[in-house]
Amino acid sequence: MASSSAAAAASAAAGSASPLVYDKRTNRFFPANSVRKDETRPLLRQTKLVDYWNGVSRVLSYEYWKQKPLVKRLLALFEPKYLPRTIRTPLDPRTSQKFPSNVTRNQRYSVLSFLPVTLFEQFSYFYNMYFLLIALTQFIPILQVGYLFTYWLPLIFVVVLALAKEAFDDIKRWLQDRRANHQKFQRLMLTGEVITVRSSDIRVGHLVIVNTNERVPADLVLLHTSDKSGASFIRTDQLDGETDWKLRKPLAKTQSLSQEALASYSASFYIEEPKKEIYNFIGKLTDVNSEEEPISVDNTMWANTVVASGKAVGLVVYTGRETRSALNKNKPTSKVGITDLEVNFLSKILFVMLATLSLLMVAVAGFTGLWYVNAVRFMILFSSIIPISMRVNLDMAKLLYSAQIMWDKKIPGTVVRSSNLPEELGRINFLFSDKTGTLTQNDMVFKKLHVGSMCFRAEDQAGIQESMEEALGRSGKGVLKHDRGGNQHVLRCVRALALCHNVTPVTADDGSHAYQASSPDEVALVKFTEKVSMVLSNRDIQSITLHNPLGEDERYEVLHMFPFSSSTKRMGIVVRDLATGGITFYLKGADSIMIQIISKENSEWVPEETENMARDGLRTLVFGMKNLSEEELQDFTARYHEAKCSLENRDSNMQAVVETLLERDLEVLCVTGVEDRLQEGVRPTLEKLQAAGVKVWMLTGDKVETATCIALSARLFKRDQPINTITARNEQECYTRLCDCDENSCLVIDGNSLQMCLDSFRDQFFQIAQASPSVVCCRCSPTQKAEVVRLIKQYTNARTAAIGDGGNDVSMILAADVGLGIEGREGKQASLAADFSLTQFYHVLRLTVWHGRNSYKRSSLLAQFIIHRGLVISFIQAVFSCLVFFAAVAIYQGWLLVGYVHNANGRIECHKCASSHRHTTQRTVWFLPTHGDLIGLSPSPLSQSRYST
Numbered sequence: 001m002a003s004s005s006a007a008a009a010a011s012a013a014a015g016s017a018s019p020l021v022y023d024k025r026t027n028r029f030f031p032a033n034s035v036r037k038d039e040t041r042p043l044l045r046q047t048k049l050v051d052y053w054n055g056v057s058r059v060l061s062y063e064y065w066k067q068k069p070l071v072k073r074l075l076a077l078f079e080p081k082y083l084p085r086t087i088r089t090p091l092d093p094r095t096s097q098k099f100p101s102n103v104t105r106n107q108r109y110s111v112l113s114f115l116p117v118t119l120f121e122q123f124s125y126f127y128n129m130y131f132l133l134i135a136l137t138q139f140i141p142i143l144q145v146g147y148l149f150t151y152w153l154p155l156i157f158v159v160v161l162a163l164a165k166e167a168f169d170d171i172k173r174w175l176q177d178r179r180a181n182h183q184k185f186q187r188l189m190l191t192g193e194v195i196t197v198r199s200s201d202i203r204v205g206h207l208v209i210v211n212t213n214e215r216v217p218a219d220l221v222l223l224h225t226s227d228k229s230g231a232s233f234i235r236t237d238q239l240d241g242e243t244d245w246k247l248r249k250p251l252a253k254t255q256s257l258s259q260e261a262l263a264s265y266s267a268s269f270y271i272e273e274p275k276k277e278i279y280n281f282i283g284k285l286t287d288v289n290s291e292e293e294p295i296s297v298d299n300t301m302w303a304n305t306v307v308a309s310g311k312a313v314g315l316v317v318y319t320g321r322e323t324r325s326a327l328n329k330n331k332p333t334s335k336v337g338i339t340d341l342e343v344n345f346l347s348k349i350l351f352v353m354l355a356t357l358s359l360l361m362v363a364v365a366g367f368t369g370l371w372y373v374n375a376v377r378f379m380i381l382f383s384s385i386i387p388i389s390m391r392v393n394l395d396m397a398k399l400l401y402s403a404q405i406m407w408d409k410k411i412p413g414t415v416v417r418s419s420n421l422p423e424e425l426g427r428i429n430f431l432f433s434d435k436t437g438t439l440t441q442n443d444m445v446f447k448k449l450h451v452g453s454m455c456f457r458a459e460d461q462a463g464i465q466e467s468m469e470e471a472l473g474r475s476g477k478g479v480l481k482h483d484r485g486g487n488q489h490v491l492r493c494v495r496a497l498a499l500c501h502n503v504t505p506v507t508a509d510d511g512s513h514a515y516q517a518s519s520p521d522e523v524a525l526v527k528f529t530e531k532v533s534m535v536l537s538n539r540d541i542q543s544i545t546l547h548n549p550l551g552e553d554e555r556y557e558v559l560h561m562f563p564f565s566s567s568t569k570r571m572g573i574v575v576r577d578l579a580t581g582g583i584t585f586y587l588k589g590a591d592s593i594m595i596q597i598i599s600k601e602n603s604e605w606v607p608e609e610t611e612n613m614a615r616d617g618l619r620t621l622v623f624g625m626k627n628l629s630e631e632e633l634q635d636f637t638a639r640y641h642e643a644k645c646s647l648e649n650r651d652s653n654m655q656a657v658v659e660t661l662l663e664r665d666l667e668v669l670c671v672t673g674v675e676d677r678l679q680e681g682v683r684p685t686l687e688k689l690q691a692a693g694v695k696v697w698m699l700t701g702d703k704v705e706t707a708t709c710i711a712l713s714a715r716l717f718k719r720d721q722p723i724n725t726i727t728a729r730n731e732q733e734c735y736t737r738l739c740d741c742d743e744n745s746c747l748v749i750d751g752n753s754l755q756m757c758l759d760s761f762r763d764q765f766f767q768i769a770q771a772s773p774s775v776v777c778c779r780c781s782p783t784q785k786a787e788v789v790r791l792i793k794q795y796t797n798a799r800t801a802a803i804g805d806g807g808n809d810v811s812m813i814l815a816a817d818v819g820l821g822i823e824g825r826e827g828k829q830a831s832l833a834a835d836f837s838l839t840q841f842y843h844v845l846r847l848t849v850w851h852g853r854n855s856y857k858r859s860s861l862l863a864q865f866i867i868h869r870g871l872v873i874s875f876i877q878a879v880f881s882c883l884v885f886f887a888a889v890a891i892y893q894g895w896l897l898v899g900y901v902h903n904a905n906g907r908i909e910c911h912k913c914a915s916s917h918r919h920t921t922q923r924t925v926w927f928l929p930t931h932g933d934l935i936g937l938s939p940s941p942l943s944q945s946r947y948s949t
Contacts, residue, residue: 080321082273087317089267090190091205099204102218102319104180106173109166118166122159126347131155131388134380142370145377145890154388161392185210185217188313192260206316207263210307219323220301220314221269221283223254224262229540230255233308233504233516234301239278239325245308245516247504249298249541251285262313269295269315270647274322278302279565282650283317294644335817335835338799339423339856343394343863347386350867354385357878365886377888381877387870390863397862398422401855405836408851411843413823418835423859424818425836425852428694429798431844432789432812435700435707437805438822438841439714440676444524447618448673450609451493452602458528465532468494469549493670496623498529498546499556500573500586502563504539519564521619524674544575554579559633560640562658569593572662574628583628585662591671592703594622603668610671614705617713618673624666636661676710681842683715688845690773697775699785699812704750707778716774717746728753731760738764743771751779758787766795786811793817803844804830820844 085099109117123129135151137143181200188194188207199217202208207223210216216234225232233245257265270284283295301307301314303323320326358378362371401422405414416422436442449456449464456464471487503517503526515523515536526536533549546554556575564571570589576582587597591610598606610620628636639661643653686696696716700707704727711717722745728734734756741747747769749757754777757765769775770792777788785802789812793800802809802816807829813819814833821834822841831837836847873892880891 082275082322084273085204085271085317087205087269087271087315089205089207089265089269089315090263099318100320100322101200102202102316103200104177104320106177107170108173109170114167114170115163118163119159122162125391126344127386127388127391128155128158130347130351130386131383134383137376137380142373143376143380145380145888158388158392183215183217185214188259188263190263192263202316202319204316204319208314208316210301210312210314212307212309212311214307216301216303216305216307216314218303218316218320219318220312221271221295221317222248222250222299222301222312222314224257224259224313225250225255226311227309227540229542231504231540232310232312233506235306235308236302239302239305239328245504245506246305247298247502247541248301248312250312251293251295251299253285253287253291253293259313269317271295271317272647274318274324274327276324276327278324278328280651282647284645284647292645294641294650296644335418335421337421337424338427338817339859339863340394340420343390346863346867347390350386350870354379354382354874357382357385357874361878361881361886364882374888378881381881381888381890382874384870384877385874387866390866393862393866394859395419397859398855401851401858405847405851408846411838411840411846413837413839414843414847415831415837416835417832417837421818421835422851422855424799425801425848426854426856427799428801428818428848428852429796430792430800431689431694431696432785432792432800432802432816433696433698433841434804434806434809434812435698435702435710436676438803438809439679439682439698439710441679442520442676442805444520444619444674444676446524446528446672447616447675448613448671449493449528450605450613450671450673451489452605452668452670455609461531464490464494465549467491468532468534472548472550489669492625493623494529494532494534495546495554496586496588496625496669497525497672498534498536499544499575500571500588500623501526502561502571503536505536521621521674525621525672559583560637564589568655570597572658574633574662583630583633585626585628585666586623587625587663587666588621588623590703591620591622594624594668597663597666598622598624598668599665606668606671611705613671613673614703615709616673617706617709618675619702619706621672623669623672625669626662626664626666628662632661678710678714679841681840681845685842685845687715688849692849694848695770695772695774697777697788699777699780699788701780701808702778704748704778707776708748711746711748711774711776716776718773721746721773723748726750726753728756731756735761735764738768741768741772743768745772747772747775749775749777751777751781751784754780754784754788758784758791762791766791770796782808782811785809786815789815801848803838803841806830820847 123132131151132155135148135155138145138148138151181198183199184196185199185202186194186209187197187202188209194209202218208217208220210220222232230250232248232250234248236246253267254262254265267285267287270286272282279297281295281297281300283299285293285295301312302325303318304325318324358375361378362375365371365374398419402416402419405411405416405422408414433439446458448458467487467490471491501517501522502519503515503522506514506516515526517523517526530536533547535547536544537547537553538545542558544556544558546556548554555578557578558573558575560572560574562568562570562572568589570587570593572585572587574583574585577584587594589597591606595603595606606622610622613620636657640654640657643657644650646653689696698707698711698716702710704725708717708723708725712719717723722742724737724741724745724747726734726737726741726747726749728737729752734753737753738757738761777784780788785808789800789802792798793816799818800816801818801820802812803820803822804810804813805822809821809830810833813821813830818836819834821831821837823831823837823839838844838847877891881887881889
């Protein structure tokens with residue numbers, strides 16, 4: 001079947017200008033006029049030498065070898081093996097000994113490993129290794145041309161300074177770990193007594209009490225909360241970067257128990273093996289009566305989160321290195337700027353010059369005697385050509401550049417997290433940007449409500465409220481229940497907006513009211529219902545209370561909740577009206593998903609209206625509903641509970657039950673549109689960056705129409721520029737549209753088409769994309785964002801920067817040469833992972849055009865000065881050696897090159913007469929050549945009497 005369909009597709013492509021050929025080996029299509037993907041090379045590589053060097057570098061890299069099967073098997077032997085566990089309460093002390101202690105350790109070195117590891121890292125640099133070899137030659141008498149301190153003192157200074165910096169950073173990490181490990185927590189004992197223990201003494205199976213605003217010390221399963229409703233909120237900004245509170249629920253069987261009964265509660269807890277996934281968890285509670293209760297991520301509290309409300313009692317299930325936070329700690333790779341690479345390459349050229357000059361001096365002398373010894377001695381004499389101070393001077397300059405960036409009052413709040421990259425800001429060729437929260441404010445404002453036959457704007461609040469009041473019976477007018485444009489339908493739509501969400505009203509310390517939710521879209525919708533007098537007055541795990549326009553309270557029992565996820569792209573809730581007893585299932589989600597779920601009857605208007613709102617730059621949601629009978633609810637509850645208790649494929653089983661019994665033939669209610677406003681100064685910033693030669697790409701998870709509208713609004717696309725849009729259903733269509741693209745036009749491509757291009761037409765896609773003025777990639781996953789950044793670096797050899805504000809942008813930020821993070825509404829995760837943390841997008845302009853350019857120019861001048869200084873000293877030494885019949889004799893002696901003082905009106909000892917004279921000068925000059933730029937050399941014992949003065 002696959003072969004026939006592939007052949008049909010290939011024959012259909014035969015009539016096109018560039019037909020495709022099906023390759024059975026790779027199961028992909030390829031252009032007939034090109035070779036297969038694995039036989040091609042990037043089109044933008046420039047020379048065979050570069051190609052050869054890139055190939056050698058790839059083969060020598062760790063990333064290349066770790067993909068080999070044998071290497072994978074060897075690495076797997078050293079990886080820790082994690083298995084599921086069963087924890088029984090009351091705790092058996094022998095159980096906790098099987099698992100790691102709850103010790104936080106972020107130190108990079110131990111007492112024994114500090115010196116070996118740090119010395120290895122320091123001497124892996126070409127500068128340090130070169131001068132180490134030079135210094136070691138001075139222990140050989142025949143090669144000794146100077147005093148030992150003139151070689152070892154600068155080298156020791158460089159290494160000790162680097163070791164001191166590493167030690168200082170590691171001591172700070174140790175002190176931070178010590179504070180975390182010694183933090184006090186309350187533990188509930190078997191007798192019901194509460195004792196105080198240190199965080200490092202907590203073990204798997206302990207019952208821990210966490211109070212409000214306290215850090216959770218280990219991964220817990222929530223058993224009991226002080227809130228009567230059972231709700232408990234946590235802050236997860238230190239785990240996933242999100243600042244909104246998360247709702248957590250205790251287990252139903254343990255919430256009703258008292259503290260003493262909880263301490264002696266007998267049950268077994270099945271816990272899955274430790275994993276990195278912070279949004280998924282599978283477990284099961286089995287009590288003494290063999291009754292089971294499923295445990296999901298909603299019943300957990302991960303380590304390093306903070307309890308935001310009430311007091312929580314939890315069972316410790318993971319400790320130490322097995323916690324979610326520890327497993328998700330990635331060691332970011334050290335980014336090296338291209339300026340450092342260029343300086344390192346120049347040092348190798350200088351070494352070749354040094355060796356050539358030494359051989360030339362020996363050759364002119366006629367290769368007499370031990371000429372190879374003289375050649376080495378000349379290399380030592382000319383070693384100032386390669387200044388060891390280069391690295392330290394550049395590092396000090398980078399620290400100054402970083403301080404200037406953070407002191408700049410025009411970009412307040414900017415934090416430099418990597419002081420190695422200020423110069424890279426001035427050499428950026430591509431800027432990859434997220435949309436929501438980066439180019440836009442991520443502050444959602446409700447704009448439109450379309451109910452089928454009429455469309456309400458945000459300004460039409462009075463009309464909506466009047467329709468709701470009439471539907472509720474204030475005016476006494478009769479309203480047809482199924483009138484699509486009637487007041488009753490408007491009331492049902494607003495009620496759906498007020499019920500179908502995960503928003504919780506909270507009261508701040510100052511008495512003000514606010515809404516907490518994981519999505520700003522939901523908050524915008526609930527604020528809109530508040531403006532039309534359908535107020536969310538109370539919300540807990542089991543109930544929702546609305547205050548309607550007539551001043552009456554409407555109470556609903558929450559029967560089931562289906563939270564939003566990136567895979568389902570929808571959110572649902574089942575509620576029971578306590579006044580009428582009616583059971584209703586509400587569902588909202590993306591239009592691409594909801595169109596397949598809602599009933600075809602009376603829904604033909606939905607696709608057109610969602611496209612119209614997307615053209616206006618609005619984010620759309622489609623709402624639907626379905627009334628359920630008591631029998632349908634009981635059948636669903638039983639099958640859903642069975643799926644929740646399964647230990648394998650739990651999520652897919654639960655979703656299958658929902659799709660089968662609930663998500664069928666829903667009645668469409670309305671379509672909402674919310675606006676995400678542009679950040680301050682986005683338009684002029686993008687225009688000036690493009691004028692400076694920086695190509696800006698927008699990588700977003702939003703739909704094509706919305707992203708295109710934002711690109712036009714932000715002036716990423718100019719009004720007179722043609723736009724090529726690629727939204728293909730198969731590889732043949734994707735390649736055809738790609739071939740039709742003009743390289744001078746802007747490009748818009750969706751996620752599916754982008755994946756096809758990356759898999760089959762990578763070379764053709766990047767040849768066109770890198771020539772386009774701007775590119776917008778829509779419906780992108782975090783993995784696709786990072787892949788695009790990495791491939792642009794590979795194909796263009798250009799310097800890239802990536803900017804984002806959410807956790808889904810971290811992979812893109814880490815993949816770029818320079819990572820920029822905005823501390824926004826989506827949390828601090830992107831800001832903490834970035835090399836530079838900003839507060840506003842428009843700060844990018846000053847950061848790159850001013851600070852980046854100045855840093856690059858100053859570092860270049862500094863490097864040129866240091867190299868020029870070393871060349872001058874070596875040239876003087878070469879002339880002197882020529883004057884003394886090409887003997888390897890030093891012109892500069894001892895401390896003269898390590899440091900000297902020329903003091904105005906001071907006394908200086910005259911080297912000729914060894915007497916003290918007063919020398920008058922214009923100014924005081926201190927010259928301290930750092931780390932042996934100027935190396936003092938003395939004549940050899942054989943020639944000292946001949947050439948002494």
